[in-house]
Amino acid sequence: MSNRQLLVSKIGNGIVIDHIPAGKSFLVLKLLKQPSDAETLIAQNVVSRSLGKKDLIKIEGTYLTSSEIDMIAFVAPNSTLNVIQDWEVKEKRVIKLPEKIKGVFKCPNLLCQTNKEFAAPETNFRVESGERIEETKLHCEYCGSITWYGAILESIQSEHFKIEGGGLVSEEKIEQVFLEALIKGGALRFPPSADQPFMLKSGRASPYFINLGALTDGESLAKVKWAFASYIALLMERGDIPDFDYVFGPSYKGIGLATLTCEGLNELYGMDKRYMYDRKEEKNYGDLSTDRVLVGASYFKPGQRILVVDDTIT
Ligand SMILES: [Zn+2]
Incomplete structure (x- = not known):
């Protein structure tokens, strides 16, 4: 070799x-x-x-x-x-320079609308490339300001430079971390003997049973959050699932998962998704104009996509 x-x-x-x-x-x-x-x-x-x-x-x-x-x-x-x-x-x-780069670099023009203090749009630059990397320039799509390569490199090298979105983790690694959390937290159970499998709610028999409700410690929850967010990001990048607006967690155990997933997607991948869950009993107190059956649904608009996360894994 x-x-x-x-x-x-x-x-x-x-x-x-x-x-x-x-x-x-x-x-x-x-x-x-x-x-x-x-x-x-x-x-x-x-x-x-x-x-x-x-x-x-x-x-x-x-x-x-x-x-x-x-x-x-x-x-x-x-x-x-x-x-x-x-x-x-x-x-x-x-690896080639992209034609556009969004949300990473700041526009040098302080009066550009991407530098507004409130509700500024995400920056968007057209990338002009030359023979040599030093000839690379960024053109702001909002105000036309140009950023030269020296400033681009300075920005990348600065201590505070951060790109949105995390690295994608392989499926094998996600499985490994998730399984470790399940086993350590006592959430993965096997029947006393192989000829006495667990009977599931659906009537099917299963050689194992996963109860995410058993994971109650912070460390396990951090791993579940990491695993769910990492797996969803991987599926999206591969094109296995489309982009979505909401994470829905069926009550009761799906609620915690939905909140952990939204938080993880934001922390690790810079995504901003909302969560929603159903009440098992309709709300009959306080402000009845919202959240009576579906909590979080008041932001929902027709046509938006919902990703469902649940604890039933068999
Ligand atoms: Zn600009």
């Missing part, structure tokens, strides 16, 4: 960012919002035929969001992103 194959392929599931200009790997890593315990390998100044020297980053058990990939292009254009699944390269692409 050649040195190159060794560097790229020895990973089960995850990503390899190759052909990073030498010395840029730490800046690239700063742009990725990966979990702090992600297994990461950084190789610097590796000899490369095309670049002379290059850097390389491997991260196990993770994938990148499109906004993370766009950002890499601003510091390490023409790097190669390899997506690895089951020890094989499933996707390989050269």
Whole structure:
């Protein structure tokens, strides 16, 4: 096996960012919002035929969001992103500058409406690229102001720089964390013997039973929040589920899940979704104009999409 194959392929599931200009790997890593315990390998100044020297980053058990990939292009254009699944390269692409970049950079014009103190729209720039990365410019779609590359890089390197949205985590990693939480918290139960399976409400027999109600400690709830938000973000990025407006949690156990999911999506992925749940008994006190049966529904508009989360996992 050649040195190159060794560097790229020895990973089960995850990503390899190759052909990073030498010395840029730490800046690239700063742009990725990966979990702090992600297994990461950084190789610097590796000899490369095309670049002379290059850097390389491997991260196990993770994938990148499109906004993370766009950002890499601003510091390490023409790097190669390899997506690895089951020890094989499933996707390989050269990272190019996006045509537009939204919500990441600030407009330099203080009078631009994106700099208003209240209800400012998300920034939106057209990206002008040149022969060399230093020729890159941003054009504000609202006021036409131009941001030169020096200012772009300065912004990326600043301490407060943060891109919205987190790194996507692989399905295997989500399963692992979720299972650990279920087992540690006593939420996953097996019958006393294999020939006496659990009988479910639906009448079916099951060799295991999951009771999320058993997870009552903060650590377990934090893991459930992380797992639900990470899984939903992964499904959305893959196009397996469409975007949605609401998270609905059927009472009673779905309520906690819906609130945790909304909070997790916001904290980890910068998404702003509302939650909603049903009352088992109609409200007959206080303000009866709202929330009588569905709590949170007063913001609902026809045509909006709802994602349902529930604790029934069998
Ligand atoms: Zn502007």
